[in-house]
Amino acid sequence: MVWRVDSSRSDAERSQSAPCGDRVGQPNSRNPQYRRACDGRVSSGLRGSLTKVVSKRLTDDQRVVVNTQARVCMAIAPAGSGKTEVLIRRIERLLEESPGESFRLLAVTFTVKAAEELKTRVSRSIGEEAWRIDADTIHGFALDWLRRSGQMVGVSPDVVVYTERRDRVDLLRRFLDSVEEAHLDEGTLLDILNRIDELRTDLVKPWEAPDESFRGSSFRLRELYEAYLTALDDAGGIDFPGMLAKLLDLFEADPAVLRRVQRTYRQVLVDEGQDLTKAQAQLLRRVVGDGLELFVVADARQSINGWAGGGMKWAEMLVGPDCERLELRHNFRCATRILALARQVAQHFNPPRTDAEPPPGAPEGLVLSYEAQDSEEEARRVVAWIEGLISTGLDSTRLIPGEEPRVVPEDIAVIARTRYGLDDVQAELVRRGHQVSVQVDAASFLRSPEARLFHALLEVQANSNNRPAWRRIEEELVHILGSTPAIAGDEYELDDLLEAVSGTSSSSLVETVSRSTADADGLEGIMAGLGAHEYIAEPDLEQLVGWWLEYRASTAYQDRDVGGFLRYLLRVQQTRPDQPGIRLMTTHRSKGLEFRAVAVVGLTQGAFPDYRALGDEQEIDEERRTFYVSVTRASRALLLTWPRVRRTRYSQRDADPSQFLVEAGIVV
Known part of the structure; x- marks a missing residue:
């Protein structure tokens, strides 16, 4: 096998672009x-x-987007077009033009981390006026208002958020156990839950659900749907679909809440609009109403959340047919060869789409491809490429004159369509002594079981009905003690747990939390006891104490409690810096990120695109957009690899190169 170098562009084409975006x-x-x-x-x-x-200056098209006075505007922002800079500059302009006013701006982002970065940058540039920007995810916004005003729809301030699928499946299983239908396997329960989530994302109520059944269950879909919602309410819980549905219900039940929201904000700014779901778009539509201003940044080429109900059509529904439409025309991120490949892929979208142009003077960059014999050889070749980049850097003749050619591990990402597709590369990197940062799930931010036990104990101190927290307590006690202590009954309190762990190494930690209250004084005592007795080893102890001191310094005494501290820790977890090392991630986790060098691996037909999409042109087009997003994460160097023999979870099988490699001109 040989390396293949993309040489499809002429010298004239290579000199027509330069990066100047985010x-x-x-x-x-x-x-x-x-x-x-x-x-x-x-x-x-x-x-x-x-x-x-x-950015001190903006391009002409960026300036138009920043300064538009239209009440409703959609800005089409292709990959690398500087949309983050534009969004921030627009927020800065709106706040700087209204000093001393009390209205706020609501910025809705795709991740909590993106929201924090946006607010941090605005704070640095305009200082005190930054308090007027609320930046959050759509779910974070909804949950905040529900905690404040949601009692009418059954949401209390200490509502338990059900984020993990296994805890949500457990609610469904408890209902089926109660009616003596406990024989359904995990797969069937997940199928039921997924179908319920699809309906909720489309705002279909239980009584509107189709008359469907599931193998092995005597209950119809609408009955299971209603039972799940009832179980969630009985547990004092809420899940992500419920945050949106409950806030819409609250607006209907108590219009005064909607009026308060609309009096709070003057403009709603939405990032990544192409991945809005129907429920998200409908909620934002209610918030905006006929009076608020609306600014949406979106790009149909990067719409990759169709599996979760997201799509550009919901952004279009949100802004309506009469909105002002503007477009950012340049890609400031990708070198010309990478951009040429992306533009070729865009021609195969349905319908075909043009892509952003490079501004004058961009670097040439490098596109390589490699066909390996099998997945193991593919991993070795990818790691060899990475090691070459780290040891010798990028070819300076393919960069902007004067640009730093040196590459560090954090400049490099390996992207696969699924988590499983990263396993061989991860194993080879670790075998050769490289540090990696695997970014596929929001993993726990606490390393030791004692620290995770403490966090779960705080959760049940705040709300003793928090079933997911009780499950985590049991799991961590197994890690620490080797077994779960026996507690009588299904419903129990911290005192019951304290009695069960009496005489074990965990008893002092459980006692510290269980003997305290959940208010400011109790929290102060818990944290003092934690630091004094050192139940938890470093570095977790130092981190927890540090976060406590930050929370205490930023929160008035009367506003401090265990629930507030837990929400602060959640924000820390969602916005914590990435671990050092080479980045490994799925395409969906790479969204919104960029790296100097990117390897996209496992590019075989049936893996990328996924075999389930084959034969369905609409699903293939979403897979194509996923490939487009993958390659446009690279700014200077791009490697595309695939094996002739692909290792699946069950066997080895011959594999053909992905059709996207053919469409991109890599494979003939």
């Missing part, structure tokens, strides 16, 4: 075209991640 390599280039395109941008000069750029 993040670039080194903006102090000696290239005069680059300097004109990126005049005024200031580099942070930091290594270890992509250099962040603060």
Whole structure:
């Protein structure tokens, strides 16, 4: 097998673009075209991640988007077009033009981390006025208002958030146990729950559900749907679909709450609008009403959440047919060869789409492809490529003159369609002594079972009916003690747990929490006891005490309690810095990110695109968009690999190259 180098572009084509968006390599280039395109941008000069750029000037199309006065506007923002910079600059303009006013802006982002970064950047640039920007996910926004005002629809301030699928399945299983239908397997229960979630995402009520059945169950879908909602309410819980549905119900039941929301905000700004679901778009539509301003950033080419009910059509429904439509025209991220490949892929979308143009003077960059004999050889070749980048850097002739060629591990990402597709590369990286940061799930931010036990104890201190927290307590006690202590009955309190663990190594930690109250004084005592007795080893102890001190310093005494501290810890978990090392992630986790070098692996027909999409043109088009998102994460170097023999979970099988490699001109 041989390496293949993309040489499809002429010298003239290679000289037609330059990066000048949110993040670039080194903006102090000696290239005069680059300097004109990126005049005024200031580099942070930091290594270890992509250099962040603060824009002093905007391109003409960016300036139009920032300054538009339209009440409702949709900005089409392709990959690398500087949409984050535009969104922030628009927020800054709106706040700077209204000093001393009390209205707020609501910025809805795809992740909590993106919301925190947005607010941090705005705070640095405009200072005190930054209190007027509320940045959150749509679910975070909904839960906040429900905790404040949701009693009428059965949501209390200490509502338990059911985030893990196994806890939600357990609610369904408890209902079936109660009616002596406990024989359904885990797969069937997951199928039922997935079908219920689909209906809730589309705002279908239980009585409107289709008349469907599931193998092995005597209950119809609508009965199971109603039973699940009842079980969730009885547990004092809420899940992600419920946050949206409950807030819409609250607006209907108590219109005064909706009026308070609308009096709070003047404009709603939505990022990643192409992945809105029907429920999300409907909720935002109710919030905006006829009076608030609406600004949506979206790009149909990057719509990859159809599996969860997301799609560009819901962004279109949100803004309506009469909105102002603007477009960002340049890709400031990708080198010309990478952008040429992305543009070729975009021609195969249904309908075909043009892609962003490069601004003058961009670097050539590098696109490589490799066909391996099997998955193990593919992993070895990918790791060899990574090691070459780290040891010798990027080819300076393919960069902007003066750009730093050196590459550090955090500049590199390996992307696969599924978590399973990363296993061989991860194993090879670890075998060869490389540090990796696997970013496929929101893993626990606490390392030791004692620290995780403490966190779960706080959760049941805040709400003794928190079933997921009780499950986590049992799991961590198994890790610590080797078994779960016997507690009589299905419903129990912390005192019952304290009695059950008496005489064990965990008894002091359980006693510290169970003997305290959930208010400010009780929380103070819990944290003092935690630090004094050192139940928890470093570095978890140091982190927990540090987060406690931050929470105490930022929260008035009368507002402190265990629930508030837990919400602060949740924010910490969702926004914590990534671990050092080479990034490994699925395409869906890579969304919104960029790296100097990216390897997209496992590009075989049936793996990427997924075998379940074959034969369905609509699903193939979503897989194609997923591939497009994968390749446009790379700014300077892109490697595409596939094995001739693919290892599945059950066997080895011959594999053909992905059809997307053919469409991109990599495979003939």
